[in-house]
Amino acid sequence: MSLITDLNRKALDRGVPLTVHLDVxxxxxxxxxxxxxxxxxxxxxxxAEIKSALDQLAAAGxxxxxxxxxxxxxxxxxxxxxxxARSLRFNVKLxxxxxxxxxxxxxxxxxxxxxxxxxxxYSHRAQVHDGISKVPGSLDRTIRGIRLLKAHGLKVTxxxxxxxxxxxxxxxxxLLAQEVGAHYTLDPTITPMMNGDTSLLRLRITSEKLRNxxxxxxxxxxxxxxxxxPTAIDEDTLEGYPCSAGHTAAYxxxxxxxxxxxxxxxxxxxxxxxxxxxxxKNSPQFTExxxxxxxxxxxxxxxxxxxxxxxxxxLAWMEGNMRGPSTAxxxxxxxxxxxxxxxxxxxxxxxxxxFAAPESVVSAAxxxxxxxxx
Amino acid sequence: MTTTATTQPTPLNAATYLTRSNAVAARxxxxxxxxxxxxxxxxxxxxxxxxxxxxAADGKTSLRDIVENKICAEFDxxxxxxxxxxxxxVTNLAELGILQLSAEPRPQSQPRATxxxx
Numbered sequence: 001m002s003l004i005t006d007l008n009r010k011a012l013d014r015g016v017p018l019t020v021h022l023d024v025x026x027x028x029x030x031x032x033x034x035x036x037x038x039x040x041x042x043x044x045x046x047x048a049e050i051k052s053a054l055d056q057l058a059a060a061g062x063x064x065x066x067x068x069x070x071x072x073x074x075x076x077x078x079x080x081x082x083x084x085a086r087s088l089r090f091n092v093k094l095x096x097x098x099x100x101x102x103x104x105x106x107x108x109x110x111x112x113x114x115x116x117x118x119x120x121x122y123s124h125r126a127q128v129h130d131g132i133s134k135v136p137g138s139l140d141r142t143i144r145g146i147r148l149l150k151a152h153g154l155k156v157t158x159x160x161x162x163x164x165x166x167x168x169x170x171x172x173x174x175l176l177a178q179e180v181g182a183h184y185t186l187d188p189t190i191t192p193m194m195n196g197d198t199s200l201l202r203l204r205i206t207s208e209k210l211r212n213x214x215x216x217x218x219x220x221x222x223x224x225x226x227x228x229x230p231t232a233i234d235e236d237t238l239e240g241y242p243c244s245a246g247h248t249a250a251y252x253x254x255x256x257x258x259x260x261x262x263x264x265x266x267x268x269x270x271x272x273x274x275x276x277x278x279x280x281k282n283s284p285q286f287t288e289x290x291x292x293x294x295x296x297x298x299x300x301x302x303x304x305x306x307x308x309x310x311x312x313x314x315l316a317w318m319e320g321n322m323r324g325p326s327t328a329x330x331x332x333x334x335x336x337x338x339x340x341x342x343x344x345x346x347x348x349x350x351x352x353x354x355f356a357a358p359e360s361v362v363s364a365a366x367x368x369x370x371x372x373x374x
Numbered sequence: 375m376t377t378t379a380t381t382q383p384t385p386l387n388a389a390t391y392l393t394r395s396n397a398v399a400a401r402x403x404x405x406x407x408x409x410x411x412x413x414x415x416x417x418x419x420x421x422x423x424x425x426x427x428x429x430a431a432d433g434k435t436s437l438r439d440i441v442e443n444k445i446c447a448e449f450d451x452x453x454x455x456x457x458x459x460x461x462x463x464v465t466n467l468a469e470l471g472i473l474q475l476s477a478e479p480r481p482q483s484q485p486r487a488t489x490x491x492x
């Protein structure tokens with residue numbers, strides 16, 4: 001057993017929230033056309049409130065802390081926040097568009113021993129990237145930021161969100177990542193906005209195009225392994241839990257609200273009113289989420305994909321039942337393997353074109369990190 | 375007389391002071407300290423004794439004091455044996471960049487060694 005697996009197992013056994021994603025703002029200096037946030041800064045936690053939240057997270061045992069937004073560097077106090085987080089010995093990962101990264105910021109992030117910086121790049125071509133970010137010159141500024149971070153010895157991951165507008169540029173971004181010495185991850189998931197607006201789903205790439213991505217060895221690695229048929233369901237799978245949300249992971253919004261995951265908008269409490277550990281241990285919402293095992297999933301428990309599906313409980317919840325299927329992930333399991341899911345069959349599946357994720361879904365699909373960050 | 379101490383590794387002895395490295399993340403889980411290096415993302419797990427040393431490594435306490443006041447107080451072990459084991463452990467942790475060694479105390483403030491609530 002690897003050390004990280006052992007760490008996760010210990011955290012799970014003891015009910016420790018090992019990983020927290022903290023959005024420090026929803027404000028942003030880009031207007032990416034696929035973004036699910038409203039960019040509203042109302043009700044943001046103050047510096048003191050964020051420090052208090054960090055104290056609570058550290059006391060609860062959180063080790064891996066992702067600081068994100070919005071654009072986190074838009075906050076004038078961001079380095080005070082990161083410095084405080086590091087003083088509490090969190091492993092800090094920063095998600096940013098890097099537009100505001102200059103020499104001074106890159107050096108400071110290195111000094112603070114931020115473990116990793118993740119940056120979204122949509123294309124290696126300015127016309128395409130800037131067209132998606134809606135900020136002329138943003139690709140040049142982002143790449144400049146990446147180079148500065150790398151020059152200071154920081155680990156950088158380029159996250160390539162794939163949509164209709166940049167579908168042909170995945171290889172170009174992968175090569176760009178290689179050239180600047182960054183890791184590369186591909187994410188073909190487009191999610192509805194947090195306010196329920198599903199118009200963004202029009203940006204999703206088609207099933208046929210997704211199949212091309214899933215069978216491209218330069219993007220997914222070992223295609224045979226990635227697209228392998230599911231293995232037989234065993235007792236461990238039925239007794240297993242669907243994902244880390246609510247088990248070893250949680251999300252804290254800029255307003256202090258606590259959720260199982262950034263993609264699972266089930267409010268469990270607010271750190272402005274209640275201690276995080278109290279919310280984590282005692283909120284009825286967390287208790288319900290972590291009580292769910294594979295055998296409790298209404299349709300999925302009989303699905304051959306149960307052990308390998310990227311099923312998102314947040315998406316399932318927004319579809320109406322946190323124990324139900326998340327249809328977008330059913331589609332991905334089918335596209336990967338060619339084997340229909342139990343959900344598809346129960347809905348009278350005949351062919352792939354007859355089955356697609358419903359556009360009425362009001363949530364986020366599971367993030368597929370085809371190539372692991374670490 | 376000038377010294378070359380800044381360019382030479384600090385020799386480890388009972389009077390050496392230990393300081394937790396700022397380049398790592400750390401959290402105690404189930405009695406063991408999990409350490410992750412920010413420079414190469416390597417994950418380490420310290421056992422109970424190493425965790426005790428890590429927590430005591432405030433830059434102001436010597437290895438001798440840590441052994442006598444922490445390890446021997448916590449475990450039923452002879453000071454000589456405890457010191458020998460601790461020296462080996464500290465050498466290893468220093469080589470991994472988890473601990474820093476100095477011949478003099480380091481008065482500057484150190485990040486806290488946070489322990490999770492149960």
